[in-house]
Amino acid sequence: MSMQWEIVIGLEVHTQLSTSSKIFSGASTSFGAEPNTQACAVDLALPGVLPVLNRGAVERAIKFGLAVGAAIAPRSVFARKNYFYPDLPKGYQISQFDLPVVGQGALTIQVEALSGNAKPYEKTVRITRAHLEEDAGKSLHEDFHGMTGIDLNRAGTPLLEIVSEPDMRSAAEAVAYAKALHSLVRWIGICDGNMQEGSFRCDVNVSVRRPGEPLGTRREIKNLNSFKFMQQAIDYEVQWQIDTLENGGKIQQATVLFDPGKGSTHAMRSKEEAHDYRYFPDPDLLPLDITPAMLEQARASLPELPQAKRARYTSEYGLTLYDAGILTASREIADFFEAALDEAPGQTRLCANWITGEVSAQLNRDGMEMVQCPITPRQLGGLLKRITDGTISNSGAKEVFRIMWSEGGDADAIIEAKGLKQVSDSGAIERIVDEIIAANTDKVAEYRGGKDKLFGFFVGLAMKASKGKANPAQLNEILKRKLVDGK
Amino acid sequence: MLNSSLAQLGAALHARKISSVELTQLYLDRIAAHNPSLNAYITTNTETSLAQARQADLLLANGNAKPLTGIPIAQKDIFCAKGWRTTCGSKILENFIAPYDAHVIEQFNNAGAVNLGKTNMDEFAMGSSNETSYFGPVNNPWDSGAVPGGSSGGAACAVAARLCAAATGTDTGGSIRQPAALCGISGLKPTYGVCSRYGMIAFASSLDQAGPMGRSAEDLALLLNVMAGFDERDSTSLQRAKEDYARDLARPLNGLRIGLPKEFFTEGMGSDVAKAVDAAIAEFKKLGATIVDISLPNSRLSVPVYYVLAPAEASSNLSRFDGVRYGYRAQDYADLADMYEKSRAQGFGAEVKRRIMIGTYVLSHGYYDAYYLQAQKLRRLIAQDFADAFKQCDVIMGPTSPSTAFKLGEKGDDPVQMYLSDIYTIAVNLAGLPGMSVPCGFGSGGLPVGLQIIGDYFAEARMLNVAHQYQLSTDHHDRAPKNIGV
Structure with a gap:
């Protein structure tokens, strides 16, 4: 134009x-x-x-x-x-x-x-x-x-x-x-x-x-x-x-x-x-x-308005204007966000990311509005809690979410039933890492020779070996120690 | 029986000296005999009326009767009455059967009164002679060559000719009072908002008001007791405690201050009318009233103000008669616009079309301020004149109409002359005040003269008291026309 x-x-x-x-x-x-x-x-x-x-x-x-x-x-x-x-x-x-x-x-x-x-x-x-x-x-x-x-x-x-x-x-x-x-x-x-x-x-x-x-x-x-x-x-x-x-x-x-x-x-x-x-x-x-x-009666019956919520989400919760905008696109979304937060207090960014990410994407895929969302805010909040306390990994969380969406159920029950609990036992992780190092001596040599990018390759192998349950932070730490120091 | 008051009729019915069926049949027989010449009724429905009378007789027999139970009342054909043809005097509603009751009709039904029939009227209440009715003019029972007044001409005629015990009317600019005066009966237009307009086909919404028409002030009080009342379906209906309009009838008139506006006593009034009105004022002095000279300086503007505002509202109110959902539709038309134009051109009479055109003009872009807004301002000044006057007097009196009944066809070609016959009554509607007319003698040719009594807002009981005391000491209201078999 x-x-x-x-x-x-x-x-x-x-x-x-x-x-x-x-x-x-x-x-x-x-x-x-x-x-x-x-x-x-x-x-x-x-x-x-x-x-x-x-x-x-x-x-x-x-x-x-x-x-x-x-x-x-x-x-x-x-x-x-x-x-x-x-x-x-x-x-x-x-x-x-x-x-x-x-x-x-x-x-x-x-x-x-x-x-x-x-x-x-x-x-x-x-x-x-x-x-x-x-x-x-x-x-x-x-x-x-x-x-x-x-x-x-x-x-x-x-x-x-x-x-x-x-x-x-x-x-x-x-x-x-x-x-x-x-x-x-x-x-x-x-x-x-x-x-x-x-x-x-x-x-x-x-x-x-x-x-x-x-x-x-x-x-x-x-x-x-x-x-x-x-x-x-x-x-x-x-x-x-x-x-x-x-x-x-x-x-x-x-x-x-x-x-x-x-x-x-x-x-x-x-x-x-x-x-x-x-x-x-x-x-x-x-x-x-x-x-x-x-006038007073009408004023008293008004909910917090989207603009006020957006301002609060950015200043109080530290969310981006973009995320705050999505979360206040409708009252149902904002209500969902706040109810999920009630279940997982303090997890504002995690909660916002999940709603603007997984939840929105899934709703879009299924052609649904927030009111039709099969997952309740309480269910999502329960899932977020388990991410925060390290019970499940991010990839485990996605699996829980997928099951929650299609079959229902609370996070704890799904984690239990599907055995998705994250492995935070350092002994078990060390054993997996040792096996990987032993089976990939050539790659280990390349890594030690300066090919840093291979680190992701080892993480991938380890995660696969742990069926995605290894605590990522712990895995990283152990991998790094064993690859660099050889102990 | 035909000259009995409503109270006497009620007593006779209660005492079972006569049944409602007998009384109703008596009036139906009189209508059959006299309506062909008088044309007071547009529609009667013998079976429906008699069925209502039989119901009334049951109530009377069971001791559940109210003051008007069993009494046959003529309803102006402006009120929707369920199952009754309701024409408003127009071809456009010639075959319209109302599917619901107006509030006024409900009130009479609840009182056990009998609907005797629907009375003739000027088309959509637009007229002062009943000559604009699609169903033909009504003859004045005092002079078959004279008009009965309008727009409630059929009602006034029916009351005067004893073709009903009492009747209802509506008054937008004098449509109860002027025909009451010309037919020698009593009629009251209440304060705007006292009777609900729900189911009353609108002419000019801010002016229209229903009211009773009867042979005496005492009858009017009993009728208004039934008609008045708050109705939530009319946003302009007034929420007030129910009152007994007959409560003050017996009060003496000592100390009553009667205001005589100098503007009402000018050369515009016929000498015969002046003489009768003067005699009435003299009678009130004898009854203990004092006279106060007052002025209503803006009342001279009331006719032009009215003929801006009433047509403006009417032009919009009558838009619903378009031939789409009910009412008359032209036979042959080319398209939608043609259907509207032909249906309305053929369905409405000349006077209605004239007022629709005036109203459309004064509301048009570029004319609204000069006409409609200006008229609204003057309307407030006219109301203020009355407010000032009522600081000095209790009621205002004067002639109802400048002349006695004029001849049929006499003013047909001159709408302004016709409009001027409401010169004394219109200001009352513009102010929303109550006004009434009572017979006060006879003028040239032995035709009745009406005295107008105007009260302050909600002064109906006091006005009825004033009129009743006058009627106790005079007999003008008891006189009946000849040639009606009474």
Whole structure:
């Protein structure tokens, strides 16, 4: 990509709040029911029905605001956004317009570097606002010949729309922000984060400009529901905009959709046809007043946040920013790490290495998330203890871990059953070393003649002879003594 | 029986002098006889009403009856009633059968009252003459060539013509009080939030309020006791202790301070109306009241303010009538936009479309500040005028309507003239205050004149007391129109 263009990206993310009932009615929000079985009179917008605000949605919005250090509006207002569409039953969407519940905040993200020698870095993305609103239903265009089916199960589902400033300067930053947000809303328990079911949907505003110039005209990529697609969509869109400008064209403000099959974006409608939504305060709902007591309650219910944990892991535990980042990628991972540490106190680095290493690799291989991990933190902690106290060697530990993963069981039981206990009896190790030296006189002579690299060869033979059970430190010490001194 | 008060009817039912079935049948027979000429009802459902009456008779027999058990009530066709066709006076809901009960309907059902039928009304309550109803105009029982007022014209007509024991109405800018005045009955619009709006088809949400319509203040008190009450399904419903609106009826009026706003007594009011209102004020003086001259300087702005805010809310409230899920859908259409346009163009009448267009305009980008926001500011000033006035007086009185019932078709071509017939009532809705109308005499052509009584927030019991004491010393409210077989 040409270096003379700067990419500018801002996100609008719709997070579905994890309430069991809808934001303005008592109907269920669960996913996947038969069409229109979870739409009550209010959701159907029958004549005469009225909205009643779900307090659970408000509590979740407050929690989010606190988690991003935002000002929570003591009074916010629900407004009607008026437009006609068959899956919008009232002919207006209840949203928040000029007075949203969550004001300006910020989210610090970790960005993985793209090029090999660059380091991951932290960046703070400003959040403009977050507001409560209801979702629309779904129009079903398949299965109905010449007609459109309407499913209103989703109508009235509570959403928190989180709007960022145009602070991101690359697709990597945009994806890192979306991932951090995705992690945060799950972390604080306000959204299940299920992207396939549409619980976390991203609209990405993309523009390009010459560095130092005012913002270029943006195009909005709608409804991205995977991070991979987001990356691809932004990459394509950026290149398209640059090509257009470099060929003397102009960017028209537009809403575009990403086609994952073609890997390209295409315009949905241009903004000239944009609706006049005629926002005005909804007279059916009172202004939303948030009391200090409600704020306090939300604050008390918040867990330690990822950013705070990362800081603690690096300063208190001496972990690298990279490891701390992986360990705080989700609340499940952090909880796992801390629970395993409870079992093996003080073994912070060992524990971190095992989780970012073996555990992550194994989860990846099996296509699992941390919640599905077959090993409990207590099991892992038990294993770490046996590494620390020298009961098992590193290679023995890997064997224990493998068995633990596939067959279950505690470290001690597996070590016992499989005879993996490390040999720390110096007499036994000396006997093995003596036999090796006797059987490899030529190599011993080479080593003594200055070929130091052969030391690893002897360690390998000894380990093999001990079936991996020899205490490595002891083995090293004995080998070195006997090879050098001949005693 | 037809001239009995609700208390007397209740006593007769309790004493088993008459059964609810007999009483209901009596009214159904009267409706059959007179509705073809008066057109007060859009829908009756004889079997359903009689079944309710039989249930009421069981309650009466078992001694489980409440004050209104067994009494036939006419419900404005703006209230959803389960199993009943609920049209709101519109073609777009011509065949809509409500699948649930409005809170007001529930309250009457819980009281054991009988739903006698659904009364005619201006389409979506938009009108002051009942002429915008898709189901045809209602005749004023005092003069078949005159309008009954609106939008609760069918209800006012049904009460005046003894086609029901009492009725419900709704009032957004005068829709209970003005038809009550024009038909010579009593009607009360409570403080905003006293009756739940749940199940009441919305016109202008911040102004709409349900209220009782009957032949006397005493009847209204009994009706409001049933209708009022907190309802968690309406976020604007007020959570207050249940009160007995009849508790102060007998209180003497000594020391009552009546405020007369100078803005209500100007040349806009017909001389016959002025004469009747003056006579009523004189009667109140005799009853021990004192008169205070007050001013509501911003009330002159209430009609323009109302005709910005009410259409703005209506334009959005009526968006749900799109032909997609229920209601009228045009037969032939090319695409989605065409379906919307044709369904709404054919389903709504001219006045409703006019207000949707006004409302859409005042909410549009570039006009919102100049119209909607400005009107909201003026609304607060209008409310403040009343707050200032109530520091000097207990109730405010004046005419309900500038004239007696006008002729059918007289104002049909001139919406502004029609809008001005609510000039005295609209400010009350904008302020959210309670207001009522009681008969205070007869003007030109022997047509009824209404006296408007406006109270402070939650002063309904006091207003009913004031009206009741007046009705004890006058008989305007007891007069019945001729030609209705009474």
